[in-house]
Amino acid sequence: MSALTAQQIIDHQRYPIADTDRPERAALIEKIQKDLAKDGCAVVKNFLSETGLRDMLNEAQERKDQAYYSEKKACNVYLGDGDPELSEEHPRNVFLPRTNGFITADLLTEDTAARILYHWEPLTRFLADCLGKKELFIYDDPVSNMIVNLGKPGQQFNWHYDTNEFTITMLLKPAVTGGHFEYVANLRTSEDECYDEVKKVLDGDRSRITRLELNAGDLQFFLGRFSLHQVTENTGDDDRLLLIMSFTEKPGVIGSLYRVKDLYGKVTDAHYENERNRVRADGLLD
16 A cells, blocks of 8 residues: 555656646657657656655565466467468467566555556646647556566566557566567558568567666656567566556557457456457557
8 A cells, every 4th residue: 555645656856747837847748759759669767756666666566476477378479379371480470488477457456556646647648748649548448457567587578569559667676687678660550560570570680679778767658559579588586577557549448358368367247348349440460
């Protein structure tokens, strides 16, 4: 349980995001937008306060033993099934290790610092302004709207694309060594999977790869729907913990039945109902 307010959880003196008329807020938004336009990634260093980071980290560590590990220990970059009609070397048929775990949203109760911050309206408004969105809403998925990615020593989350256009993350604890976030910006488009370019990365071509240096307390924006990305193996002797917050442009959105069950091991009646009425935003593979 956290006794902090949302404004105390972040370094609001340095980043006054609740004060919409402050020039510091406008300058921060401008920088983030410029970075996102460059390659789909932006980082706000030390966004969390020391006490906010402490509470969030403690919450995650207290729940580590409840983390879910998928029965599927390898996946392709689309986190889906292969295609027997394609060659074994085709990106859809190349399966890579995925061994990280997830602390799901239902384990993070209303009194946690993570959920207090997640439901803070000034944060949602700030994120919308940074992303150039008219309005953002809390992702209604009861299992995966706010999760913690747990990477123990020896674990990794290999190359993949996101279902959502963007992700918002806060690093709670980096790996001592390894556990690097890497990405290839804009590797595919909404009209083209660009399989040849994906295959180059899977074959070891690092010419387009960016490795991001993140520290505990950093806020990251990432446009992961079109940019291939991974978290490399944790080669240290302690865990890596990353909080992921999800937002949507429409209210009432939840995740796909297949994706949620595969990644987090549980679904609700709402997921089955959603699958019957699901409308895809594009024709890309998940």
